[in-house]
Each structure stands twice: as C-alpha cells, then as structure tokens.
Amino acid sequence: MHKWFLRAAVVAAVGFGLPTLIATTAQAAAVAAPSPRAPLAPPLAEDRSYRTWRVEDYVEAWERYHGREMTEDERENLARGCIGVTVVNLNREDLSNPPLNLSFGSLRTAEAVQAALNKIVDTHPSPAQYEAAVAKDPILKRLKNVVKALPSWIDSAKLKASIFSKRFYSWQNPDWSEERAHTTYRPDRETDQVDMSTYRYRARPGYVNFDYGWFDQDTNTWWHANHEEPRMVVYQSTLRHYSRPLQDFDEQVFTVAFAKKD
C-alpha cells in the first residue's frame, strides 16, 4: 500500500480536532458548483490510467482553456518538465518555483484547506482582512504559513487556491542519518502539515529528481511529465497512476497554493 494511503488512513483514524473539521468541510466542498468553463482536456476513459500528450498539443489545450497565448516566459517554464507544468498552471509571473509551504500528507487535507482558503478569497479581502479571517477559521488557524501564502501584491479577487502534488526523495542532506531522512517529512499528527523548509530538490542517485503533478479538478486527473525538454512529453494521469510505486521517491505531499485566475 502506498504511503499517502496510509497517511490518509491515519488522519481519518484520529477522531478529534482538525481531522474531524476536515471531514465536515470536505463534504461541503464536494457539493461545490462545477467550473463554468470547459475543462482543459477531456477526462480519461474509465479503462485508462494515463494519456500522453505532445507538448505542442498540451500548449494548444492550455491556450484554449486560458483564452490567451502562452507567453515566451511560460513556454520556457513549461520546458522544465513536470515542475514547469505546475508553474504555468499557477499562472503567476512572480513565481519561479511552486511554493511548498502549505504541504500536507493527504489529498483530503489539502482539499479541506483549499476550500477554506477559497471561502475567504471569494470575499475579495484585503491582506488584513485575509489575516483576520484565517485567525478565525477552525482549520486554517492551526496551520503554519497560511498568512504568508497569500500573494498580497495580487488583487485577491484574481486568486484561487489550487492543489498540486510533489513526489520526492527524503534524503535531502547527505549529512543526515537514515532515521533523520525518514522522519523529516512526516506529517504533523494533528494538522497533517508537512514542513518542507529543508527540501533542496536533490535526487536519489541514479533516479529522477522529483515529479510534480498539477491537480485538474475539472477532470480529476493529474498533469505531469517525463522530464524537461528536449523530448519532453506531458502526462495526464489518474492519481493512482501518478502515485504508483517508483524507486525514485519515498515521499509524496499534496500542496495548496494560490493560482491567479485569467
């Protein structure tokens, strides 16, 4: 059984505090209104676990979805591989890399945090109003980095909380012991939050350095890639396929970050 399933089970098993609040909020989020515009791509057929896209076909679909051409800067970011796919979907000129400071051990927690954040930004708050609303929210007030996650230089009316996943290797510092590596990215038992502050983009020797997956909630699929250009292809995968056991990774987080609406 993969680690994120175990983490989700641990969160579900703790019958008090944040997990209970998350369960209630997740049910509310499940009945949220669907996105009004057509999805970027069709969902996967039920018998398929992934689909491969040529980069140019992905760019065409992305441009149709966003109603504008991808800029040269965005094309250069996309060419970075999976991390580029997530960067262009965050749609923020101020970001070089996807922020990891709101990372969680389970998708369920990430979805609850996303719903709580979107409930706040849907009121188009000022930064001060956002901070006050976070302090009152039963889920958000217990988490770290929520206030600094807001890009206060962007009009909050243009923001929406989104989700991506990151798979990676835990031994991020060669001076760490095996025990340190295996415990550093363990989710907090009460909040499920994962402290990614020590993460340094290091690969397990002989393997790919990481895999980012952008969560397309319109189609319940995850967008990632084989590697950077040249010969890059984009994958549209189910969560199960994206998260399948691979030697490269021993950790996976689900991260919430503010994306900019078009």
Add this chain to the structure above:
Amino acid sequence: MSEPASESMSTERVVSLRGTARNAHAGAVLVRGEQEPPVYIAGLAEWGELADREVEVVGVLSEDRITPEPSTGPLPSHGVPGTIHLLLDASWRTL
C-alpha cells in the same frame, strides 16, 4: 555468471546481472542493493507482473544519460542527474 556489484563496472560488453526488478520514473530498473546505482533496461518502460521479482538480465552494459541533464540552480528542471548504467538488447528470466 553474475557480475559483482560495483559502481566502476566496465561497459560496452555483454554481462549477466542478478537483482530485483523495480519500476522507476524513467523506466524499468534492476536493483542490486540499496547502495548500488540502478541499472536501467533499455526500451522497457515498466516490468509489469515481474515487478519486485528476482531476475537475471543479460545485455550489453552501457553508460549514458537517460534524460537531459536537469538544472540544479534556482530554476530546477526535471530529470535524472548524471549518467546511468543501461543494459542494451537485454533479455531476462525470473529466478
């Protein structure tokens, strides 16, 4: 005959290697120990039902890049750093 596990394996010759069949992001690999670098099986994306089985693989050992070299600077890119061991024209059997 099974080759000794070593990072300094000489390449461009036919070898027979034993290990565990595992899947990696860049393709199927043979794992011969936690401290040993993986050996990729050229042209094989995944092991399928053979995953996690002990196997013997015969092929031409090569050293090559399997992805473009990723950037490690402030704008990291996606790939496998450095060169990897690769078995060309490989055939295998379960043990």
